[in-house]
Amino acid sequence: MLMPRLGRFAFAATLVLVATPLQAGVPTIASHRAVYDLEIDRTQGGGGSSDIEGRLVLETMGSACEGFTVTTRFVTRITGTRRSLVNDLRSTTWEAGDGSSYRFVTKNYLDQDLADETDGIATREDGTITVDLSVPEDAEFSLDSEILFPTQHVMRILQAAESGEKIVAADVYDGSDTGRKTYSTTTVIGARREPAGDEGQTGDEVLGELASWPVTVAYFDNDAENKDLPSYEFSYDLFSNGVSRKIVLDYGDFTLVGDLSAIEFLDAEPCEQ
Known part of the structure; x- marks a missing residue:
């Protein structure tokens, strides 16, 4: 189905490594609330006679x-x-x-009707990840301990970019x-871009002072019949504080492009080690 796939990306990154204890040199992700306005990319020739537009609001709070x-x-x-x-x-x-x-609650609505929901917690302990689901079913299962959660994924990409x-x-x-x-994901990181200063773009008072990298993450569905083709690709400009500016969601048959239309940097308790 077209619409449910629109929400299935780890912005996570969702915007990636085996979990390790906190140590010097681990990137810091700024607490912030960002708004992205999206529309279909007509230059890619996808979408047929339909038009697609949207808005993504992402709020990240906390520290390591x-x-x-x-x-x-x-x-x-x-x-x-x-x-x-x-x-x-x-x-x-x-x-x-x-x-x-990792604790997660997700609800997906189609025309204001709840279409699907997930609720659960994943715990990494003794060399394995145990997932306890309560919705859509009561279930417990295990995952390989080397699998990463979304913020770990972003941290790993930032570490790789910096190095x-x-x-x-x-x-x-x-x-x-x-x-x-x-x-399964494969991330390609482009050349480092030095701070550009104030170019009149949203968030330049902070982002203009930071280095950034063009990043593309390909997501491969491990349950798909053809595992060699990505289910979708997520491209974005990644700044050294974990904030993204321009984003592109490529689903194969159509592509959405989004610009950062608003951003607010939020106060968070410093991480003292």
């Missing part, structure tokens, strides 16, 4: 010491020749700074779909 809370609201509207359809994906996650625990690495490969679990799905 107290853990990271990420709240996401991703609303898209498809308009065609007969009717319009609104998809509203809402999620809240909490992830321990050391990757030992000059160009490719990052890892499996990621974000609790999406039925709560059982994992994705």
